[in-house]
Amino acid sequence: MNTHGASSAEAQALLGSAFDMAQAVRSGALRATDLVQASLARVAATDGAINAFTDLTTEQALADAARIDAALAAGEPSVRELPLLGVPFAVKNLFDVAGLTTLAGAKIEREQPPKARDALLVQRLKAAGAVLVGALNMDEYAYGFTTENSHEGPCHNPHDTTRIAGGSSGGSAAAVAAGQVPVSLGSDTNGSIRVPASLCGVFGLKPTFGRLPRSGTYPFVSSLDHLGPFARSTRDLALTYDALQTPVGTAQVDPEADAALDPGWARRAPEPTSASLRLGSAGLRIATLGGYFEQHASAEARTAVAHVARALGVQTSVELPLVEAGRAAAFLISNATGGALHLDDLRRRAQDFEPLSRDRFIAGALLPAAWVERAQRVRLRYARAVAEVLMHHDVLLAPATPCSATAIGQEHFELGGQRLLVRPSMGLLTQPISCIGLPVCAVPVWLPGAALPIGVQVIAAPWREDLVLRVAAELERLGAVHAPVAA
Amino acid sequence: MSPTGLSTEALAAYADASAAVLGLPIAPEHRPGVLQYLALAARLAEAVHAVDVSAHDESAMVFRPVSPEHPAPEAVAAPLWHQSGANT
Numbered sequence: 361m362n363t364h365g366a367s368s369a370e371a372q373a374l375l376g377s378a379f380d381m382a383q384a385v386r387s388g389a390l391r392a393t394d395l396v397q398a399s400l401a402r403v404a405a406t407d408g409a410i411n412a413f414t415d416l417t418t419e420q421a422l423a424d425a426a427r428i429d430a431a432l433a434a435g436e437p438s439v440r441e442l443p444l445l446g447v448p449f450a451v452k453n454l455f456d457v458a459g460l461t462t463l464a465g466a467k468i469e470r471e472q473p474p475k476a477r478d479a480l481l482v483q484r485l486k487a488a489g490a491v492l493v494g495a496l497n498m499d500e501y502a503y504g505f506t507t508e509n510s511h512e513g514p515c516h517n518p519h520d521t522t523r524i525a526g527g528s529s530g531g532s533a534a535a536v537a538a539g540q541v542p543v544s545l546g547s548d549t550n551g552s553i554r555v556p557a558s559l560c561g562v563f564g565l566k567p568t569f570g571r572l573p574r575s576g577t578y579p580f581v582s583s584l585d586h587l588g589p590f591a592r593s594t595r596d597l598a599l600t601y602d603a604l605q606t607p608v609g610t611a612q613v614d615p616e617a618d619a620a621l622d623p624g625w626a627r628r629a630p631e632p633t634s635a636s637l638r639l640g641s642a643g644l645r646i647a648t649l650g651g652y653f654e655q656h657a658s659a660e661a662r663t664a665v666a667h668v669a670r671a672l673g674v675q676t677s678v679e680l681p682l683v684e685a686g687r688a689a690a691f692l693i694s695n696a697t698g699g700a701l702h703l704d705d706l707r708r709r710a711q712d713f714e715p716l717s718r719d720r721f722i723a724g725a726l727l728p729a730a731w732v733e734r735a736q737r738v739r740l741r742y743a744r745a746v747a748e749v750l751m752h753h754d755v756l757l758a759p760a761t762p763c764s765a766t767a768i769g770q771e772h773f774e775l776g777g778q779r780l781l782v783r784p785s786m787g788l789l790t791q792p793i794s795c796i797g798l799p800v801c802a803v804p805v806w807l808p809g810a811a812l813p814i815g816v817q818v819i820a821a822p823w824r825e826d827l828v829l830r831v832a833a834e835l836e837r838l839g840a841v842h843a844p845v846a847a
Numbered sequence: 848m849s850p851t852g853l854s855t856e857a858l859a860a861y862a863d864a865s866a867a868v869l870g871l872p873i874a875p876e877h878r879p880g881v882l883q884y885l886a887l888a889a890r891l892a893e894a895v896h897a898v899d900v901s902a903h904d905e906s907a908m909v910f911r912p913v914s915p916e917h918p919a920p921e922a923v924a925a926p927l928w929h930q931s932g933a934n935t
Binding site: 623682684685687688692706707711719720722725727728731735736737738741743784 | 883888897898907908
């Protein structure tokens with residue numbers, strides 16, 4: 361029996377991989393209902409300390425699991441082969457979930473009616489056999505890197521509950537690190553998948569901008585918003601990502617039609633990655649990112665990159681041209697777009713906003729248009745300059761966060777003699793990469809003797825998610841990165 | 848306009864004027880925070896303005912027309928590495 365009273369086979373299975381859970385359900389060793397009940401029991405036992413969940417979908421989850429079990433009992437072969445058969449998952453509460461109000465972390469949104477149907481990516485995971493158990497805590501309107509949500513209470517880091525989980529997809533990373541679910545979904549505009557993955561010690565994938573349709577999710581910055589998965593292994597991450605790419609629906613019912621309304625969606629055909637995980641890193645041209653990415657990293661963050669580089673035999677370092685300007689461009693575009701998006705509510709009811717980000721939203725609404733227009737032009741110039749670097753390098757390595765998890769409530773941290781605000785600055789190292797839409801896998805590093813994990817970004821050229829997942833899988837195979845369930 | 852050298856007073860005056868134009872009241876208790884973040888944005892705007900762009904440096908924002916028959920944007924062609932099966 362472990363510390364949360366889990367002694368049963370399903371409770372033990374829940375702490376393992378999604379791949380093995382699906383196999384167990386497929387073989388009849390476990391029922392989908394067993395796994396869903398184990399997930400709900402673990403949430404009940406642990407979430408008082410973590411606060412990852414803001415809603416549970418207990419009744420629907422048990423009904424969905426029962427339907428899977430009945431289909432298996434009836435011998436339906438199409439169900440048996442589903443890749444995420446019976447796997448419990450949860451989503452950041454900016455994804456629409458049928459029957460729930462989409463909160464996007466905001467008190468203001470509580471007044472909205474429940475949604476009639478699930479976001480497209482939720483539908484895709486359900487079609488792959490996964491079972492949704494609930495919605496997860498986040499920074500209000502995704503504008504923050506700490507998930508210290510004043511309306512719902514802060515999300516606590518499962519590895520040290522006095523510390524932040526990171527954000528804005530803090531609940532998504534914490535739920536996976538705490539063993540409540542094996543996989544989850546989040547969003548990343550400036551680092552909101554990679555920052556909490558780094559601080560909670562799990563794997564997180566931010567695909568290329570435009571890869572996954574965003575229909576049925578609450579927006580923040582349309583030209584920067586990405587969606588993606590979290591998991592405790594690269595195999596589970598790839599399995600989930602591949603399912604997220606797979607269209608669903610029939611000739612009669614086509615939920616995919618909504619995807620076409622997402623102006624950022626690139627409408628690419630699925631490019632599955634699971635089969636490429638075993639290819640290793642041999643032959644790939646890999647380099648660490650120096651300059652800005654070293655200057656804005658603590659000693660532990662730099663050591664984490666060195667640890668990963670050593671495991672891969674990487675000795676080359678390169679710098680990204682225009683990176684400071686690129687990061688600045690992402691900040692200004694986000695600040696202005698977010699402020700403008702919420703201008704009506706900021707006028708009418710500023711007091712109802714999250715106190716920790718309200719002033720930033722108001723400032724964003726005031727930015728001169730010329731600054732933002734200039735930022736969009738500099739962004740394209742920067743993207744072209746980085747593309748030249750990527751002509752000579754397949755994969756780039758950089759820290760995911762400047763430091764490991766800070767204390768809940770902490771306002772500042774020190775970096776290179778500078779005193780920086782935690783909430784807007786924890787994304788200093790992720791922001792320049794999402795600004796130009798590159799795919800990234802955040803991999804969790806536990807340095808010798810460290811009490812907390814810290815992540816490294818594995819970055820590739822647009823549309824090469826296969827490469828970042830390959831290198832992440834190789835690092836896992838080498839024992840350089842891993843994502844244990846928090847004790 | 849380059850924001851270089853903006854004083855605290857100039858930023859505060861800008862905040863008050865632009866908030867009035869937008870019809871966005873700023874409560875006294877929110878004002879210090881707003882000015883702090885506006886100053887941060889102004890510093891970052893300096894980094895953006897430090898890049899020399901010409902009239903031919905286009906925006907990263909691209910509009911795609913919407914036709915009545917196909918209300919969705921046109922598909923983006925797959926790159927060569929995908930067509931040749933290089934994704935293995």
